[in-house]
Structures are given as C-alpha cells and as structure tokens.
Amino acid sequence: MEGIEPRNRDVYNPVEEVNTPTFRPGESPELSEPLSNQAEKSAEQPDTDTQSAEDTITIPEKSHEPSETDGPPSDLSADNSPRVSKDTVPSPKEDSGESIGESGQTLPESFETKPPEPSESPGPTPPPPQSSEDDVNIVNPYVPYTYEQMKDESLKLAELYPDIITLDSIGSSAEGRELTLIKLGKGDKKIILCGSHHAREYISSSYLMKMVEEYSKAYSNSGYFGKYNVREILDKICIYVVPMVNPDGVNLVNKGLAAVNNKQAVEAMVMMRSSYREWKANINGVDLNRQYPAKWDEKYDEVGKPASESFKGAAPGTEPEIQAMMKLSRDNEFILAASFHTKGNVIYWADRGTVGLIPGVKDMTKKLAALTRYQNMPVSEDPSIYGAGYENWFRLEFLRPAFCIELTPYNNTDLPHDDKKFDSLVWKNAKYIGLFFADEALRRK
C-alpha cells in the first residue's frame, strides 16, 4: 500500500523485517536482491523500536497517526532516482486531517472484550460431531500465493461447497488471465470485497480465499463463525469476492520475470524498488489503485511513465483490470465495498469529497476498528493523495460506503511478508471482517 510508512512503527515487528522471501526452484535471480535492499533501508532509517506486533496490537494512539507531511513531496520531480526518493519520503496516498481515532476510545458494547475466539465451537448451537469435511483445508495461505493456486483452490472450493459458492469471471487481465469472481452466499443483497490491486500485497488474496473457505465450512457445519450466524447471514446476502484484481503482477512478484509474456516490456519499465518481489503495478506498469476516474486528474504521479509502482496511467480507466472492476461494480447494487491492501493494520473509510454524503460510515468504522484492533484513519483530505483508488471511486460513483483496509503490521520494508506467519499477521485480526461487513450491510437496508 502507500502512505503509512514509518509512522506505524507502533506495530513494527523486527522479526518480520528480516524475513527472507521464500523462493521456489527456477525463480529468476532478481529475487535474491531484496535482502541487500533491506540492509540499505535499515541503514537509512534506523529504528530503535524493538516492540513486536504481537505485543502491540491495540487501539493505536493518536501520536501514531499520519500527518499532512504525507502530501506529495515537492522535490521528487527533479529526482530521477526514485528508489532513493521513495526510501526517504513517505509515499503519498490517503492522508490526514482530523482523526476519528482516539486513544483509549470506548469500544462499542458488543466489542468490549477481545474479538470472539475461533469459530468452530463457540456459537449458541453446539458443533456437530467431526465430519470428514471439518478436516478439509483447501486454501493454503502459508506460501507465496499465485494466480494458478487461486484458480485451483477456487474450483475445489466451488466443488466442495456447491450450495454456497458460485464461480464467475469479470474479465481478463492485461496478459489474459481470468479475473475470478467468487460469489459466496444465497441472498439477493450484495457486498463486494477485493484484493491485490497491488501485486506485492498478494497476501490480501490468500486472505480472501481463506475467508471464503472458512465461512463456507462454518455454513456447512455449525452455522456459526465466532459470534456470527453465518448461515443466517449468507442466506440473506451474497459476498462477491474478487480475490486477485492484479494476477499478472502477483505472478511477477511470486514467480519472477519468467512468468511474464512480454519480458522486454517489463524490463524497460522504471524500477522504483530493487526487485520484482516489490512490484506493485499491473504488468503494463500502471498502479491500479491510481487508475479509477475519481479525481484522477488531480492525483499525484511522481513517475509519469510505466513503472513498478506509482504510475497512474495515461488516462483513467485504461487498464482491463480496472474496466472489469468498474463494470462489475456498476452492474450490481453493492451495499458496500472493501478493498484489501497491506501494510499498516489501518482502515481508510472516508475522503473529503464524499464524507458528508454517505451516512453511518463513521460508526461502522469504529466498530470495525474495535473488532480488528486496526486503527481508523483520519478523513483523507487531499485529492492529489487519495484520488483514483477503487474505494474513492466507489464512494463517488455510488455514494455508498467503501473501505480501504491495510492488513498486516507495517514492518519497514516493501517486500511481502513471510507467508508462513499468515495466521498472526493477518487472520488473527481480520477473520471476521467479511461477516462484519455482511452483517452491517443487512442492517443498512
């Protein structure tokens, strides 16, 4: 993601910072570069904070929130060595302004204690005896996730849970990979969740896939996931999940240049970071969360041409992935939307352009923050920073709630996390988010 760099060191985990990307046989040699880059970054940004994320997932304090300094840096235009610039200046995106988050804020009544503990047993209804389905785990989020894995697991989930999962496609990526849509639920009402607009944030894809599996499993078994009555909720609503908006970029990150059709084109693009493990854009070098026709003209672009990140495109909506997301969103009356990114454990819930036009979002965000222990960010004030993201476009287009959720603790590197730590980095805090939004959506209408 963007815009929430060192300020989130309250959740900085030094163990994560030194994690070594997991490589597979046959991956290209570029993938070995990140470690040196990490060392360089550490030297540039010494950090004495030795707290671990495990210890510090609490309602964050105001002192850790972003400031107006998140705005576009004025000296970047003259600097053609973007890696240096990007390493020293926080990357802009959503920013600042007043905050709704307060240290020691009162938690809503139903969330006064820790989020409900695992799902399998605690509902009012005792769980049935173990069936063979209880032991089935199709989704494996503990490895660097790829398009092929997502496709394979989607098919298997649909096969195992045919009464609750339907697969569809919303179009194709720049390289022709299918943009998979998973419809989870039976209801007429709909919400949309999407992941991996940004390639290196692919853990948002494995997260959504894990969510689909666990909710389906709960639906088929006890009917409860934590305190949520999954069966009742999913009988009334359908959760549309686009787990991987940017499959070409994700595969570049996790399979290297060998996975790319037009290698020369990619090699010619500006590298804002040192390795393909840190690639963020789609395979055309366009940053997909700077592409939507919502204040696009005002959106800041520090590179201006195809690059591993930050290029907003020659015009809004040029990329096939964005066109597919826009069409899907226009063709369905989604009550709300959530787009998942990393890193930061924060919730962007409003921008200045629409905050007064979409009621009820502030309260919803407070409840979500209490449920996840994520920080609710201030209203994004500056279109040059917040403009052109999916959530911004959705708010502007439909005047309905849309959230940008940064999963995972910030860890002072742009490399992906160690996927083996998926449970503690992502799932522990985020497993109820889909049901939370479904439940909130049902309350709205």
Ligand SMILES: [Zn+2]
């Ligand atoms: Zn992102």
